[in-house]
Amino acid sequence: MQYKALYITELDGVFTKEIKHLESQELKPDHVRIKVLFSSLNYKDALSSTGNKGVTRNYPHVPGIDAAGIIEESRSSLFNNSDEVIVTGYDLGMNTDGGFGAFIDVPAHWVVKKPSNLSLKDAMLYGTAGFTAALSVKKIVDHGVKPESGKILVTGATGGVGSIAMGLLSHLGYQVVAVTGKEQLKDQLIQNGACEVLHRDALTQLGAKMLAKPMWIAAVDTVGGDFLASAVKSTDYAGCVTCCGNVASPDLMLNVYPFILRGVTLYGIDSVQCDMTLRTKIWDLLSEEWAITEKFKFVETITLSEIESRIEMMLEGKHSGRTILEHHHEK
Numbered sequence: 326m327q328y329k330a331l332y333i334t335e336l337d338g339v340f341t342k343e344i345k346h347l348e349s350q351e352l353k354p355d356h357v358r359i360k361v362l363f364s365s366l367n368y369k370d371a372l373s374s375t376g377n378k379g380v381t382r383n384y385p386h387v388p389g390i391d392a393a394g395i396i397e398e399s400r401s402s403l404f405n406n407s408d409e410v411i412v413t414g415y416d417l418g419m420n421t422d423g424g425f426g427a428f429i430d431v432p433a434h435w436v437v438k439k440p441s442n443l444s445l446k447d448a449m450l451y452g453t454a455g456f457t458a459a460l461s462v463k464k465i466v467d468h469g470v471k472p473e474s475g476k477i478l479v480t481g482a483t484g485g486v487g488s489i490a491m492g493l494l495s496h497l498g499y500q501v502v503a504v505t506g507k508e509q510l511k512d513q514l515i516q517n518g519a520c521e522v523l524h525r526d527a528l529t530q531l532g533a534k535m536l537a538k539p540m541w542i543a544a545v546d547t548v549g550g551d552f553l554a555s556a557v558k559s560t561d562y563a564g565c566v567t568c569c570g571n572v573a574s575p576d577l578m579l580n581v582y583p584f585i586l587r588g589v590t591l592y593g594i595d596s597v598q599c600d601m602t603l604r605t606k607i608w609d610l611l612s613e614e615w616a617i618t619e620k621f622k623f624v625e626t627i628t629l630s631e632i633e634s635r636i637e638m639m640l641e642g643k644h645s646g647r648t649i650l651e652h653h654h655e656k
């Protein structure tokens with residue numbers, strides 16, 4: 326069977342993207358073949374598409390760390406043909422061909438049955454970004470932070486993880502301070518649930534001292550580097566900060582004072598290897614009490630031919646919100 330995919334090839338260190346017809350192979354035992362109806366664009370896809378060996382070691386390769394679709398063929402007792410399913414994380418789109426192809430073959434244990442009150446498209450409106458945002462928010466809730474405890478800081482607020490974290494927090498009644506480099510989107514951030522918008526530079530200035538004035542009780546950091554350090558230094562007593570991303574920098578220049586004088590907790594967030602019990606719990610929350618896709622302000626649905634331009638925008642830091650890829654299958 327032939328299917329269309331964004332195909333990345335490498336020749337002498339030069340990486341080329343093209344839309345190509347690929348041929349599916351025989352399905353392996355304990356694997357399922359999924360007809361992908363929707364995928365979504367994440368920062369990792371942009372890295373994989375441009376030859377970042379930290380994400381994808383071997384090329385040719387089909388990126389796409391998210392996929393939602395229908396089981397086309399199953400060699401596992403866990404799934405039957407026509408089941409509606411979601412795959413995010415594990416090795417999808419990294420060294421296993423991903424959701425920027427119209428079909429994927431994956432181990433059955435990576436696959437989540439779609440909750441009945443969530444559409445396949447809404448599952449990808451969240452995608453890895455929403456799943457990671459929900460993991461971050463759950464850490465803050467489980468830490469015991471209540472809406473009345475104080476404000477919550479969110480960095481990279483116009484990005485995928487940041488905008489959904491902000492939406493979830495405001496849905497749960499928290500007051501959110503959004504940090505952005507795109508001040509022209511301030512009104513949209515307010516509409517999306519921010520009670521305050523802070524320019525990136527204002528946050529990094531807080532990091533100049535060993536410990537800053539306490540400004541918030543928790544933070545969802547999606548960018549790393551000096552932003553994460555500043556977020557930790559300005560978090561109030563017994564608060565917490567979640568760390569999931571490195572778009573600004575993977576480095577962390579910090580001292581121990583926020584931890585030993587204020588009892589601040591820094592939580593690492595990993596959506597890739599997250600265990601299936603928590604994974605299912607998060608998807609259930611996103612489909613029920615935490616369902617917010619109706620409130621999403623920055624959403625664009627595109628076809629495969631448009632994905633290259635969105636990848637470029639993401640790499641240039643010009644991308645905002647969620648980009649959903651819809652595969653059109655011939656009947």
Ligand SMILES: NC(=O)c1ccc[n+]([C@@H]2O[C@H](COP(=O)([O-])OP(=O)(O)OC[C@H]3O[C@@H](n4cnc5c(N)ncnc54)[C@H](OP(=O)(O)O)[C@@H]3O)[C@@H](O)[C@H]2O)c1
Nearest residue numbers: 368457481482483484485486505506570571572573595596
């Ligand atoms: N740990 C995990 O399991 C996991 C899962 C998903 C994503 N991630 C990581 O989380 C991060 C965010 O992912 P995403 O999908 O939300 O990406 P995204 O949509 O590209 O958003 C990132 C946002 O960060 C801000 N930003 C961009 N460049 C920056 C810079 N140089 N300095 C400071 N801020 C900058 C921008 O927001 P503003 O203009 O509003 O500031 C941008 O919209 C990435 O590093 C990604 O790899 C990790």
